[in-house]
Structure formats: structure tokens, C-alpha cells
Amino acid sequence: MRVIVLGAGLLGTTSAYFLSQLGHDVTVVDRQATPGAETSFANGGQISVSHAEPWANPGAPLKLLKWLGREDAPLLFRLRPDLRQWLWGLSFLRECTPARTRHNIEQIVRLGTYSRDVLQQLRRDTGIAYDQRTQGILHFYTSQKEFDAALAPAEQMRQLGCERQVIDADQAVRLEPALAHIRPQLAGATYTAEDESGDANRFTRELAKQAEAAGVRFLMGHTITALREVAGEIDHVEATDAEGRYQRLRADAYVLAMGSFSPLMAAPLGIRLPIYPAKGYSVTMPVKDASRAHQVSLTDDEFKLVFSRLTGPQGDRLRIAGTAELNGYDRDLNTVRCEAIVRRVEQLFPGAGDTARAQFWSGLRPATPSNVPIIGASRVGRLFLNTGHGTLGWTHACGSGQSIARIVSGLAPEVDFAFTAHTRQAGALRPLASAA
Numbered sequence: 001m002r003v004i005v006l007g008a009g010l011l012g013t014t015s016a017y018f019l020s021q022l023g024h025d026v027t028v029v030d031r032q033a034t035p036g037a038e039t040s041f042a043n044g045g046q047i048s049v050s051h052a053e054p055w056a057n058p059g060a061p062l063k064l065l066k067w068l069g070r071e072d073a074p075l076l077f078r079l080r081p082d083l084r085q086w087l088w089g090l091s092f093l094r095e096c097t098p099a100r101t102r103h104n105i106e107q108i109v110r111l112g113t114y115s116r117d118v119l120q121q122l123r124r125d126t127g128i129a130y131d132q133r134t135q136g137i138l139h140f141y142t143s144q145k146e147f148d149a150a151l152a153p154a155e156q157m158r159q160l161g162c163e164r165q166v167i168d169a170d171q172a173v174r175l176e177p178a179l180a181h182i183r184p185q186l187a188g189a190t191y192t193a194e195d196e197s198g199d200a201n202r203f204t205r206e207l208a209k210q211a212e213a214a215g216v217r218f219l220m221g222h223t224i225t226a227l228r229e230v231a232g233e234i235d236h237v238e239a240t241d242a243e244g245r246y247q248r249l250r251a252d253a254y255v256l257a258m259g260s261f262s263p264l265m266a267a268p269l270g271i272r273l274p275i276y277p278a279k280g281y282s283v284t285m286p287v288k289d290a291s292r293a294h295q296v297s298l299t300d301d302e303f304k305l306v307f308s309r310l311t312g313p314q315g316d317r318l319r320i321a322g323t324a325e326l327n328g329y330d331r332d333l334n335t336v337r338c339e340a341i342v343r344r345v346e347q348l349f350p351g352a353g354d355t356a357r358a359q360f361w362s363g364l365r366p367a368t369p370s371n372v373p374i375i376g377a378s379r380v381g382r383l384f385l386n387t388g389h390g391t392l393g394w395t396h397a398c399g400s401g402q403s404i405a406r407i408v409s410g411l412a413p414e415v416d417f418a419f420t421a422h423t424r425q426a427g428a429l430r431p432l433a434s435a436a
């Protein structure tokens with residue numbers, strides 16, 4: 001079957017790779033010059049099954065109120081005259097009940113565990129290298145109240161098979177000696193040995209090369225302008241190439257993986273995707289003093305920041321990422337927020353990174369109110385969705401890519417997850433007779 005994948009981020013590229021492994025003739029379309037150039041460019045690097053507690057949880061509404069209008073708040077809602085933002089906010093509040101939170105954690109952990117397994121298998125099969133580290137993820141708390149609040153979700157994650165162990169401050173420092181500097185402030189920690197980290201952008205580009213070698217075509221520099229529907233199914237995609245030439249692209253199936261831009265493309269088809277951009281920041285800096293730099297990937301609960309160490313052809317680097325700002329599609333770098341991250345790095349690991357050479361970046365997480373992604377068939381024939389991965393698109397990329405490839409092929413996915421209507425749609429799918 002001929003399949004067009006819309007978007008060459010983590011989700012589009014993994015979808016294309018696994019579709020081609022299942023024998024399909026795949027074309028990927030993206031407006032950027034290289035794969036992984038938007039939200040998948042400089043994220044926190046964590047493959048964190050243990051980071052399964054969504055932003056929407058019982059403690060969130062109060063925290064959000066407290067943070068409203070604070071420029072350096074970890075999660076900042078900038079209220080705009082934007083109906084989509086308000087509807088998203090209302091759905092977010094609905095996801096904050098204990099029952100919804102438990103349900104969402106379950107979905108996120110199941111997909112995360114499966115996805116990490118698929119990534120590890122991919123590594124064994126292909127030898128793909130992306131500055132990966134397999135030293136686990138250590139989540140540390142500098143507030144007793146937050147640590148106490150984390151115990152129940154950690155217990156739920158363990159019951160679901162994610163081995164997120166609760167450890168004390170001394171154990172945390174033994175696992176990551178660079179934390180010794182803040183030992184007196186540590187209230188406690190959790191450690192998940194199976195979690196990993198790596199450079200998501202390098203992974204996407206390397207996987208795209210492997211996919212290309214297997215026959216996948218990448219139409220880069222092509223801006224998709226519309227998906228056209230005829231008689232209840234997608235007839236073609238409209239795009240303009242780098243020189244501005246108009247193109248019509250046809251296939252038997254289409255996978256929408258355009259991150260934060262997916263809802264804009266789906267809306268004219270009557271598909272309302274509850275995805276809103278949540279801007280996050282990252283800072284990447286060369287390691288200055290390796291003895292002070294962390295080795296294990298870390299999560300700093302108080303500042304909602306993640307820390308990864310990326311060591312590869314681009315050098316030995318610290319990547320620190322986090323914060324979320326719901327403010328439409330604006331990607332401006334807010335100096336206050338960037339400086340707050342650098343200050344925190346210096347507080348935790350003074351002298352470890354070369355702050356004078358820090359590179360700042362912002363990206364738009366395709367966030368759903370529940371943080372559960374939207375994967376499966378849509379109600380428009382031939383159109384499949386692999387989008388809305390929010391804070392965990394790197395963690396969930398391989399599992400989502402493998403699952404959508406199976407769903408498009410009419411095969412059952414291998415993980416128990418709330419996929420969208422896959423059986424009905426996959427059954428209804430038939431190849432086009434006259435595709436051009």
C-alpha cells in the first residue's frame with residue numbers, strides 16, 4: 001500500500017520507518033529541510049516511562065492559580081482571546097480528578113513501557129546511535145510536600161510494571177554523586193533503572209537515513225496546505241515545494257503526524273483534535289568540568305526541569321529542558337525563563353557547564369489535556385492519526401510508530417492502549433485503484 005506520512009518529527013519518522021518495515025511504499029512530507037527540526041529538535045532527551053504523571057492531576061488547579069502571571073512559573077497559562085485555548089483549559093480541568101489521573105497514568109505507562117521495549121529492539125536490530133545513556137532516571141525532590149505527593153503515583157506506576165523505586169537522599173547521592181552539592185536540600189528521590197536518555201534529534205535524523213535506505217522517500221521543504229476529502233475519505237494532500245510549485249500527492253492511506261499543527265490541518269475535515277501548543281524551553285551547554293556534571297538523567301521536581309547528558313559527535317553537553325507556557329503558536333525565547341533555567345543549573349551543579357556558551361531553544365509540545373496521545377484511525381476514511389504526544393513524544397515515539405504502522409496495515413497493535421477506533425477504520429480501508 002502507498003502511505004503518505006505528514007510530518008517528519010519523531011512521530012512521523014518512526015511511523016514511516018515501521019510502515020516501511022511492514023512492506024509499504026512510504027513518502028514523508030515536511031516543510032523543514034531536515035527531519036526532526038521542530039519540536040523534536042532539542043527536547044529534554046529523556047525516555048522516561050517513570051514520568052507518567054500528567055500535568056492534569058488533583059494538585060494542578062491550585063498550583064496553576066498560584067503561578068498565574070508569574071513570569072518564571074514552571075507552567076504558565078497566558079489567557080488569550082482564543083476559543084481553542086479556553087476549551088483546552090476546560091478539558092484540562094476535567095482531567096484533574098483522581099479517577100481521570102489514574103486512568104491517564106495507566107495509558108501513559110502502558111504505552112511508555114512498550115515504546116521503550118520497541119526502542120531497545122530497534123537499537124539491537126539497527127545499531128542506531130544517538131548519544132544514548134542507559135543509566136536510568138533519577139527524580140529528585142527538594143520539597144517534602146511534593147515528595148510525599150509523589151509516593152502514590154509512584155506506587156501506581158510500580159503496580160503497572162514501571163519499576164520506579166522510592167529512595168532516600170543518601171541513596172540518590174550514591175547513584176548520582178553530582179547531587180552531593182544539594183544533599184542538605186534533598187527531601188527524597190525516586191529511581192527508575194530501566195529508563196534512558198538520548199538525543200532525539202540525532203535519533204530522528206539517523207532513523208530517517210535508515211528508512212531512506214529501505215526505500216522511504218522524504219519530500220523535505222514541502223509545506224502541506226490542505227487535506228482534501230471526497231466522499232468521506234481523503235482524496236489527496238495539497239502542498240507547495242521549496243520553489244513554490246503546487247503539488248497534489250495521493251496515496252492509499254495518510255498518517256497525520258504534524259505535532260502542534262495537526263489540529264489546524266484536521267479542523268477543515270470536521271475532526272476536532274484537542275491539541276494545544278505548550279511552549280517549552282531547553283538550554284544546551286558544553287560540559288566545562290566533567291567531575292561536577294551529572295551522568296544519570298535527572299528530573300528536578302521543584303523547577304519541573306529535566307537534565308540529560310549528551311555525549312557524541314557534537315561533544316559532551318548538558319541538556320536542560322522544561323517549563324510550559326500556553327500562549328498559542330508563539331515561539332519567542334523569553335529571557336526571564338531562559339535565565340531561570342541557567343540559574344537553576346548553576347545552583348545544582350556549579351561550574352559543571354559552560355554557561356557563557358549556552359544555546360537556548362523553544363519548542364511547541366503538541367499537548368492534549370490528558371497528556372495521552374491520539375493514535376489510530378480517524379473518522380475520515382484513509383486518514384490515520386499519530387499526534388498529541390505532549391511532554392512524552394520521545395518516550396512514546398517508537399511504540400506509537402510501531403502501533404500506527406500495524407493499525408494502517410490492518411494488524412492489531414501489540415499494546416493495550418486506548419487507540420482511536422482502529423478496528424472499524426482499518427477494516428474499511430481499501431487500496432485506491434487510480435492513485436497518481
Ligand SMILES: Cc1cc2nc3c(=O)[nH]c(=O)nc-3n(C[C@H](O)[C@H](O)[C@H](O)COP(=O)(O)OP(=O)(O)OC[C@H]3O[C@@H](n4cnc5c(N)ncnc54)[C@H](O)[C@@H]3O)c2cc1C
Binds near residue numbers: 008
Ligand atoms: C522543552 C521540551 C522538552 C521535552 N522533553 C522531552 C523529554 O525529555 N522526553 C520526551 O519523551 N519528550 C519530551 N518532549 C516532547 C517531545 O519533544 C514532543 O512530544 C515530540 O517532539 C513531538 O514530536 P512530533 O513528531 O509530534 O512533532 P514535531 O517534532 O513538531 O514534528 C511535526 C513535523 O510536522 C512538520 N509540519 C508542521 N506543519 C507543517 C506543514 N504545514 N507542512 C509541512 N510540514 C509541517 C514540522 O516541520 C515538523 O517536522 C519535550 C518537548 C519540549 C518542547
